[in-house]
Structures are given as C-alpha cells and as structure tokens.
Amino acid sequence: MSECNHNCESCKEKCDAPQQEQPHELSRIKRVIAVVSGKGGVGKSSVTALLASAMRGKGYNCAVLDADITGASIPKMFGVNGGLNGDGTGIFPAQAKSGIKLVSSNLLLEHETDPVVWRGPIIAGMVKQFWTDVIWGDVDYMFIDCPPGTGDVPLTVFQSIKIDGIVVVTTPQELVSMIVEKAVNMANMMKIPVLGIVENMSYVLCPHCNDRIDVFGTGKAVKEVSQKFGLPLLAEIPYDKGIVKAADEGKIDECDKKYIASAVDILESGLPVSH
Numbered sequence: 001m002s003e004c005n006h007n008c009e010s011c012k013e014k015c016d017a018p019q020q021e022q023p024h025e026l027s028r029i030k031r032v033i034a035v036v037s038g039k040g041g042v043g044k045s046s047v048t049a050l051l052a053s054a055m056r057g058k059g060y061n062c063a064v065l066d067a068d069i070t071g072a073s074i075p076k077m078f079g080v081n082g083g084l085n086g087d088g089t090g091i092f093p094a095q096a097k098s099g100i101k102l103v104s105s106n107l108l109l110e111h112e113t114d115p116v117v118w119r120g121p122i123i124a125g126m127v128k129q130f131w132t133d134v135i136w137g138d139v140d141y142m143f144i145d146c147p148p149g150t151g152d153v154p155l156t157v158f159q160s161i162k163i164d165g166i167v168v169v170t171t172p173q174e175l176v177s178m179i180v181e182k183a184v185n186m187a188n189m190m191k192i193p194v195l196g197i198v199e200n201m202s203y204v205l206c207p208h209c210n211d212r213i214d215v216f217g218t219g220k221a222v223k224e225v226s227q228k229f230g231l232p233l234l235a236e237i238p239y240d241k242g243i244v245k246a247a248d249e250g251k252i253d254e255c256d257k258k259y260i261a262s263a264v265d266i267l268e269s270g271l272p273v274s275h
Contacts, residue, residue, distance in 0.1 A: 021128055021160045024090050027136035029063075033143050033195070033267065034157055036187075037169045038179030040071075040148040043200040044169040046247055047237070047260075048145040049077045051167070054257040054264045056098050060140040063093065065130050066104035067157055068147040069123045075106050079250025083107060090135040098253040101139065103130045124156040131161050141267075158190040165195040167234065167263070170222055172202055172214070177221035184229055196234035197226050198263060203238045215239070234263035 023029055035048040048064060056062045066074040075081060078096035084107050085092050093101040105126065136142070144161070146154045157163070166187045170176045180197065187194045199222050204213045226233045237243075237259040246255035257264070 019160075020162055021132050023131055024133060024135050026090065027134070027139070029136055029139045029142050031141050031164045032161060033141065034146055034154075034163050034166045034192075035143055035169060036146045036154060036166055036183050037148045038181075038183040039176070042148075042169050042171045042176070043237075044148065045073045045077065045145050046243065046252070047167070047169045047198050047200055048143050049074060049247070049252045050237075050243070050255075050257060050260045051263065051267070052100050052141070052143045053098065053253045053255075054260050055141045055267070056100050056253070057257060058264065058268070061099075061101075061138050063101035063136055063139045063142045064103075065127075065134075065142060065144045066102065066106070067127045067130070067144050067153055069105045069126055069153065071147060072104045072106040074145055075102060075104050076250060077247045077252040078102060080107070091129075091133050093134055093136060096253060100253070101136060103134050121152075124152050127153055127156050128160055154186070158187075158192060163192050165193045165267075167195050167267075168197045168231075169200055170197060171200055172216040172222055174221045177225045180222065180225045181228075184225070184231070194229070194231055195267060196232040196263070197222060198234050198260075199236045201239045202236040205238055205240075212238075232266060234266055235260050 033051070035044055035051070037044040045068065052062045052064050064074050066072050075094065078100065080094045080096055080102055082094070084094060084103065091103070093103045094107055095101055144157055144163075146157055168180055168183050170180045184194055201216065204215050205211070206213055223233065240259070243252075243255050246252050
C-alpha cells in the first residue's frame with residue numbers, strides 16, 4: 001500500500017483511514033486555514049478573529065468555524081449572540097456586523113456561560129456538522145479556530161476537512177518552543193503545510209516612552225523553532241490594551257489590524273485556490 005496523503009478522491013486503496021467530508025452542497029469555500037496552538041492561553045482565538053477581520057477588511061468573504069467546542073469565545077469577540085437558524089436544507093451561520101460568517105457551539109446554548117460537558121466523539125461529531133450541515137455560501141477564506149493541543153478535535157479537523165494550511169500561535173516563553181514543535185510535527189504527520197508562526201503577547205510598549213518591553217523574554221526560542229522548520233514568523237503581536245478591550249466588548253472588527261498586516265499579506269499571496 002502506498003503512503004496515505006489523505007486525499008481519498010484520488011485513492012484506489014481500500015483502507016480504514018477517515019475520509020474527508022464534503023461541505024454542504026450550497027457552500028463554496030475556496031481556502032481553509034486552521035489556527036492551532038500546542039497549549040492553551042496563547043490567544044489563539046484572538047489571532048483567528050484578527051486574521052478573519054483583517055482579510056474581510058481587504059474585501060474577501062470570510063468565515064470562522066469555531067471548533068473549540070468547550071471553550072468557544074469567537075461569537076463574543078465579534079459581538080454576536082443568539083441562536084442559529086436553519087431549515088430543511090441546512091443551518092445558516094450567524095453574521096458579524098462586518099459580514100464575517102460565524103458558527104460556534106456558544107450560539108447553540110441557552111446561555112453563553114453554560115458548560116459543554118460532552119465526551120470527545122460527540123464534540124468531534126459537532127465539528128464535522130459545522131462543516132457539512134452549515135450553508136456557508138461563498139467564502140474566500142475560512143478560518144478554523146481549533147482547541148489547543150493535538151487531541152481529538154484537531155485530529156478530526158485535519159482528517160475530515162481539506163485544510164490548505166495551518167497557522168501556529170504561540171507566546172515567547174522558552175517552554176513554548178517544545179509545544180510549537182508538537183503542533184508543527186502533527187501537521188507534518190498529516191501532510192498539511194504550516195504557513196507560519198504568530199507570536200502573540202510578544203511584548204508591551206511602554207505607555208510613557210513607547211519603548212519595547214519583552215515581558216516574557218525576547219522570543220529567541222520561537223525564532224529558533226521558526227528557523228529549524230523553515231517557517232516564516234508571520235507576526236509579532238504585542239499585548240495591546242486596544243485589542244483586549246475590543247475583544248471584550250465584541251468589537252474585534254473595529255480594532256487596529258496593523259500588527260497582523262504582514263501575516264495577512266503572506267496568507268493572501270501564498271495560498272492557491274484549491275476548493
């Protein structure tokens with residue numbers, strides 16, 4: 001048997017490997033980017049929201065599939081609440097003020113603070129449904145906000161959905177370099193290209209003199225991992241009160257995207273249309 005490339009459409013072998021799911025027949029999704037992290041607390045959801053918002057600002061039709069089922073925060077960042085509607089054809093995504101389409105488990109709960117106490121297979125099944133049952137319509141860039149780590153849900157996303165590329169989010173601590181390598185190695189195992197690394201909470205700008213303060217260190221470890229795997233450092237995002245305030249108030253669309261601009265340029269120029 002030849003080595004599996006997870007493209008079941010062109011494969012003639014009979015095997016038990018999970019097959020990629022097709023999106024809803026009324027969905028036309030051109031590019032899919034998964035945003036991952038090897039550990040929690042690095043601001044992955046914020047980076048996902050910023051990337052989607054920045055791409056939308058450039059005129060693209062964008063969507064966010066919130067695959068972090070038990071820790072969903074995407075709707076709050078975009079100021080979206082309430083439920084999801086649908087009919088016999090499928091489920092309709094919610095929309096932010098900017099027009100970004102969103103689907104998240106939090107939009108299915110009676111109260112956004114209700115816990116999602118489900119086991120792995122049920123959570124993975126919901127992620128698949130977000131892909132197959134939602135009528136996404138025309139989407140130029142879909143961003144999938146994956147939960148941290150390399151467990152059930154990221155594996156489901158990588159195996160079930162045709163991913164064009166992965167963005168790895170990290171912070172500058174030395175410890176994180178090992179965690180980044182885990183995420184990169186998982187992507188390589190699944191033969192999905194890693195587009196680059198975003199270093200979040202990279203530094204703080206002094207409010208008095210505007211000097212850079214490296215609160216968590218200089219990010220040397222992240223740069224070493226980037227060089228080791230030949231990956232671009234897509235962006236260094238500081239701890240910025242403006243971004244934090246915008247996310248808390250559901251106005252992530254309105255905050256300054258200057259820190260993520262280089263990442264957006266790379267994603268825009270480096271991704272072919274494959275769907």
